[in-house]
Amino acid sequence: xxxxxxxxxxxxxxxxxxxxxxxxxxxxxxxxxxxxxxxxxxxxxxxxxxxxxxxxxxxxxxxxxxxxxxxxxxxxxxxxxxxxxxxxxxxxxxxxxxxxxxxxxxxxxxxxxxxxxxxxxxxxxxxxxxxxxxxxxxxxxxxxxxxxxxxxxxxxxxxxxxxxxxxxxxxxxxxxxxxxxxxxxxxxxxxxxxxxxxxxxxxxxxxxxxxxxxxxxxxxxxxxxxxx
Numbered sequence: 001x002x003x004x005x006x007x008x009x010x011x012x013x014x015x016x017x018x019x020x021x022x023x024x025x026x027x028x029x030x031x032x033x034x035x036x037x038x039x040x041x042x043x044x045x046x047x048x049x050x051x052x053x054x055x056x057x058x059x060x061x062x063x064x065x066x067x068x069x070x071x072x073x074x075x076x077x078x079x080x081x082x083x084x085x086x087x088x089x090x091x092x093x094x095x096x097x098x099x100x101x102x103x104x105x106x107x108x109x110x111x112x113x114x115x116x117x118x119x120x121x122x123x124x125x126x127x128x129x130x131x132x133x134x135x136x137x138x139x140x141x142x143x144x145x146x147x148x149x150x151x152x153x154x155x156x157x158x159x160x161x162x163x164x165x166x167x168x169x170x171x172x173x174x175x176x177x178x179x180x181x182x183x184x185x186x187x188x189x190x191x192x193x194x195x196x197x198x199x200x201x202x203x204x205x206x207x208x209x210x211x212x213x214x215x216x217x218x219x220x221x222x223x224x225x226x227x228x
Contacts, residue, residue, distance in 0.1 A: 026198050027059065027217045029175035029182065030159035032139045033106035033129035035070040035096045036063065039226045046198065046219030053213060055080040063092070064226050070094040088114035096127075104129045120148040125155070137161045145178065153178025166190065171200070180207050186217070194223045 027046045036042060041064040048057040056079050063072030071093055078086040089112065096106035110123045125143035143155040157175030164170075169188040174181060186200025198219035206212035 026188075026219045026221055027200065028159065028171065028173060028184065028186070030139050030141050030157040030173045031094075031106075031108060031125055031127045032137070032159075033096045033104040033127040035094055035106070036065040036223070038065055040065050041224055041226050043222045043224070044219065046217055048215050048217045050213050050215035052211070053080055055213070055215065059219075063094075068095065084116060086114055086116055088112055102131050104131075118147040118150045122146040123155075135163045141175075180205050180210075196221045 026044055027048065041062065044059070044061045046059050048059075049055070058077045059074060060076075061072060061074030063070050072091070074090050074092075076086070076088045078088070090110050091112075092108060092110040094106060094108040096104055098104045106127045106129075108123075108125045108127065112121045112123070113119060114121075123143060123145050125141055128140045129137060130140075131137040137160070139159045139161075141155070141157045145153045145155055147153070155175070155177050157173060159171060159173035162170045167190050169190070171186045171188065172184070174183045176182075182202055182204040184200050184202040186198060189197045189199075191197065198217065198221065200217045202215055202217065204210075204213045
C-alpha cells in the first residue's frame with residue numbers, strides 16, 4: 001500500500017466541510033451553525049504550504065443555498081515529499097437553524113472520494129454556534145468520519161471569532177481528528193460585503209508515527225447571487 005502522510009489525509013478529511021464568508025469555514029477545520037442566505041452562492045479558493053514536509057494543497061470549492069439547505073462541491077490537489085499526489089473531491093449538504101438570538105445549531109454531511117486509500121469517506125458533523133455579542137462568536141463541532149476500509153473516527157473542535165472592526169476578523173481554533181490535535185490562528189480581511197481574504201498559521205502535534213507539522217494557508221472567499 002502506498003504511504004501517505006497521516007496529517008495530509010486528516011486535513012483533507014476536514015476540508016470536506018466548508019462554509020461561507022463572515023463565519024468560520026473556508027480552510028478552517030471548525031464549521032459554524034450557519035448557511036448562506038437564500039439565493040446566494042459562494043466560491044472558495046485557498047492554498048496551503050508546509051515547508052518541513054514540502055506539502056502543498058490547492059483547493060477550489062463552491063456552494064449555493066437551495067431552499068432550506070446549502071449544497072456544495074469541492075476539488076483538491078495535495079502533494080507531499082516522497083508521496084503520491086492526492087486528488088480528493090467531495091459533495092456536501094448542510095442545514096442550520098437559529099434556536100434563539102444568540103444560539104444556533106446545524107447538521108452537515110459530506111461524501112468524499114480520493115485517488116488513494118481510503119478512497120471513500122463520509123463525514124457527519126453537528127455544529128453549534130453561540131454569538132453573545134455582534135463582534136464575538138464561538139463554534140463547537142462534534143462529528144464522525146466514516147472511512148471505507150479503515151476505522152471510523154470521532155472528530156471535535158472549538159473556534160472563537162472576534163471582529164473588532166468591520167474590515168478585520170480574528171480566529172483561533174483547536175481541532176482533533178480522532179488521531180491527533182491541531183491548532184490554528186488566523187486573520188480575515190473583508191474587501192467589501194462579498195469578498196474576503198484569509199491568512200492563517202496552523203500546527204499539528206507530533207505522534208509516534210508522524211512529526212510535528214506547521215503550515216500557512218492563504219484563501220479567497222467570494223459571495224454572489226445565485227445565477228440559476
